[in-house]
Amino acid sequence: MRNKYRRSAMPFGSVQGARKIFLAKERGGGAHEDLVALDDASFDFEAGEFVSLLGPSGCGKTTLLRMVAGLMPRSGGSIMVNGKDVDGPYGDYGFVFQAPSLMPWRTVLQNVLFPMDVLKRNDAAARNRAHELLALVGLADFASSRPHQLSGGMQQRVALCRALIHAPKLLLMDEPFGALDELTRLEMNDLLLNIRKETGASVLFVTHSISEAVYLADKVLVFSRRPARIVEQLTVNLAYPRSQAVRFTPEFTLAKRLASEALGIVAPTAAGGAH
Template sequence: MNALVGATRKLKGVDVAITNLTKIYQTRDGNDLRALDPVSIAITPGQFVAIVGPSGCGKSTLLSLVAGISPRTSGTILIDGQEVRRPHPKVGVVFQTDLLLYWRTVIDNILLPIEIKGWDRTRYTARADDLLAQVGLGGFAQKFPSELSGGMRQRVAICRALVQEPGLLLMDEPFGALDALTREQMISDLQTMWLSVKNTVMFITHSIEEAVFLADRVLVMSPRPGRIDIDLHIQIERPRSWKSRLESKFVEYMTQIHEIFEARGVLTNS
């Protein structure tokens, strides 16, 4: 097989530079809704950054701005040195729900971005098959989404994002809709997968534990209007296992984030 399209080939992560990014929505009655206060984030290539915050803090807004599917109000976003004005070709997105097209087979769903970008389908079919095998869905290429479980569907959605060989992978609470046990497995699998490709990841979540487990860096966002409260570098060795969660460092990071949420009134002690 062509080494260029091998699934485990390392991807070239891109850097992301966000400066003074804001987003103001117009509400129905004409008022301004500040969804995002000036936010600046610099991400180096190959970094796994988790952004954790309460519901409605603007973290999903931030992601859609970086994805280029929603216009920003002010500020700049540079991906790989290029200003984001439309969806950047080196970016793949995984959404909260799998958003698989029910009328397409698994393989056709994965190849959707290839079709849209007008790339050579046959060339990427091998890569799609590799990705499927890697997420444990080897024999499922010709199945329809309705034949898969929730966890399997989200795996397919991840394959669909990775088939475009994105230098930056954006994930918007990708495991939020899954049950706790499936989620546990997905988190661990995502780590394995990411360690094999090592691209840049922006991972949005509302789970503190998920963030600390997966990320090199955790950015904590405060309630609306969103801004970054702390920037935590997670120094726990990879690959991390469930046992890592018992390490004192892990607990320390979790405590730190908890304390911020308490200070901001997101979490209260009864």
């Protein structure tokens, strides 16, 4: 499949030479040396593009995600989103963390609407949108339920709706399905692709799973161990719409092989491959 996200004169998002250094005096615990968590990360992404950030634990993927969100200051380089320099938190993104972090005293609907409470936009239109999102993720009948009445996968669906309620153009996801069982995780993968199609949002998705990174993404960024660098950018040539059957195709196997080579898990093939 030809990649429909062609490089434009001004991409929707651009990370150039991004660095993050945690100073010894800020780290505490008797640290005597500065810690270079991220070193010279550079990539662009287009509007509507899905980008997986793949690499070992502790290599700086979450740090980069937080820098893109403006939740953590960078030590160097530049980060631009939608034509604006990211120098602090801004409103046009949704963030889905590893844990759902739902408020136990609020109903499912009230949890989804929480960002609109903060923005003082919890009106009829917002409530209608919340119900639409809950229907999209299969939770229309659980709007009045409390989080403790839901499974882990259902709670993560609520968290996803909460991140989307204000119609952000960018969705940042920090390994949101890592704690789910395999079957639920596969279901959430398909749900996420459907939501991306429905909303048109760009997605930056952190994962440790090679299969998940390839299945979801238009592009996979492979990170080295700390101090993290992007050692490979792989274009995933798998047609949409995707289904689980694609995991058994030669194209999927090749993409996983290339990602595994970039991670140093397997030795490169003699013939190499087209990235």
